[in-house]
Amino acid sequence: MLNDFHTAQAGGGYVFSYDSHETEAALAAKLEHWFSGKDPHAIVMDPAEKQALFGFYWAASMMSANSPCFTDIADPACRDDLTRWMTREMDDDPRFVRDYEAARTALGLPVLAPGSH
Template sequence: MTSAPFRRLLAALTCAGALLPAGIVLGSTPPAGYASAPRAIDFVVAVASRDLAQARADRTHGLNYADDETEARLAAAIREWLTDGNDGSLHLAPADRMSLFALYWSAQQMPANSNCFQDPDDDGCAQELAHWMGAVRDDAPAFLAAYHRAERSLNLPSLPAPANRLQTGSP
């Protein structure tokens, strides 16, 4: 059974994906103009692996996976993508890649002693992640700059114009 904090963590991840149009988803030298962060990569892998397990158990999950995707293959593909820019084994839709990058950027903003790096199910992690994913939703200049720097090297789709993004909150 998934804990409430992990559900909130995935909700934050899904919120980032909701900002993007439908149909748009470690180890060596980072792609030009882009620097990888191993701790943040490990966090993304942990969240995606847990999400895949949820999907395989027919429970609520945030990303869409190939029917034959395995945890080991997904983890290796994410690590290779975020460190080398090689997305050949990452079988995720562009919107899911955008969501993973938003999660990765958020993890990079967290302090090294963040509970998120020890236990993604921790209540403090859910709150901290929600803060940084909120910055993504609000088009924080630091996020937009990081996204644009990584866009080409990570084969990310272009961000939609702000007027075309879904807005959260009251009408």
Template structure:
């Protein structure tokens, strides 16, 4: 969860500075309120704690899953800007995009509690 919070906070600060951003934020959002909302959302007790569209929530879960698959000494836990992190994170995101069974199981297990959208069917598995 710490990794996801770092990703969101970096995006939030970029948005506040007028740069491009990935996630949606409430107009009155502060760093403290956003951190609290992320924590509440990941607790599984309030799927609506984050006011983001379903694709954004899926992206947050994607980061969470990738972080859960990384080794404890991953470069990503030191700095997401580290080139080694980009390579490692990209590898896990590619596995998620290919519907890695570990991701599918984790996603489906958390979907209800986190208010995640249904997974789209993998065209590779279509008959």
């Protein structure tokens, strides 16, 4: 997400919405607080953005620690690794559905409709 944030701040295309006065440190703190499950409103995003953010988080949590995504998100091998896990998410992998439902209330995620992501 921080890569997306930097692209947005530089005027490029981005996936998530950001406050124009957001700093990297403030965003990182908000994300950490949100992912802790202590405050579903720690980040201000529409429900679809929260769902997408959780999807990226889940995919990253399923990758091996030596995935190229953790070194260089622009690496083509990262794209392959990320696509593999995002496809599983979109195909309603039971692990994704279980993890999403377990986090839904704590993170303020919308109800997961099969095939909607």
